[in-house]
Amino acid sequence: MKKLLLAGVLLLGPLNMPAGPVSAAAETRLSQSEVRFENEFRKLWLDHVLWTSNYITSATTAGAEDQQQVLARLLRNQEDLGNAVKPVYGEKGGNQLTALLKEHIVIAGKLVDAAKAGQTASVNQLNKEWHQNASDLAAFLSGANPYLKDEDLKKLLFMHLELVANDLSASLKKDWEARITAIDEGVTHIILMADTISAGVVKQFPEKFQG
Incomplete structure (x- = not known):
């Protein structure tokens, strides 16, 4: 519950400061461009989790007819994430991120298909x-x-994989309560991961977020 409350506070952004002498808090107030970038980046990662979960639903539900459409939307999300960093990392950097995410x-x-078919060796x-x-x-x-550490990012990304795997496992077992938990935890975690990356970007390029 505390994590979800924290996520809600993060989504709301900074509170308005009362009028008066400039304080240390006011001096460190986020610029509009920084807030906009961080919120848009967070939304893209939330879309990543939610459309991944929607794909799991489509792929594991008998008779579902929207699997290809959902997959296309999910892949477009990876393009959106790559485009989001092109202003700082250029066309090549953004395209490389998209390629890795795709x-x-x-x-x-493939994991969803292998798990659904009970192909343990392929899953591994x-x-x-x-x-x-x-x-x-x-x-x-x-x-x-330089403000994003490899080991820290791997821990965040590995946890993301674990939570997606929990979603898939619960779906295949039709354990709906466990699935709800996995999705809730996945959403909370992806906010943390998105904010970690966007904070590093802002710290690396402060001049781009002054306005």
Whole structure:
């Protein structure tokens, strides 16, 4: 509950400060451009979790007809995330992030199919590839930004994988309460991960967020 309350406070953004002498808190007030970037980046990562969960629903529900459409929307989210960092990391950097994130989704899709078919060996192999992709994502982001540490990012990304796997496992078992828990935890965690990355970007390029 505390985590969800904290997430709600983060989504609301900074509170208005009362009029009066400039205080230390006022001096560190976030600029509109910084708030806009952080909120938009957070929304994109929330979309990442929610559309991944929607894809799991489509892929594991008998008779579902929207699997390909949901997948297309999920892949577009990875393009949106790459585009979000192009103003600071350029066209090449944004495209590289999109490519890594699309690989993350493709592997996840294969994992869903293998798990649904009960192919344990394939699940184990794909899980290794999934974690390697997460390591590659951490290496890319930490290599681009000195304020983002590789080990910290890997922990965040590995936890994201674990929570998606929990969502999938609960779906296959039709344990709906466990699935709700997995999705709630996934949303809370992705806010933390998004804010960690966006804070590093703002710290690296303060001049881009002064207005």
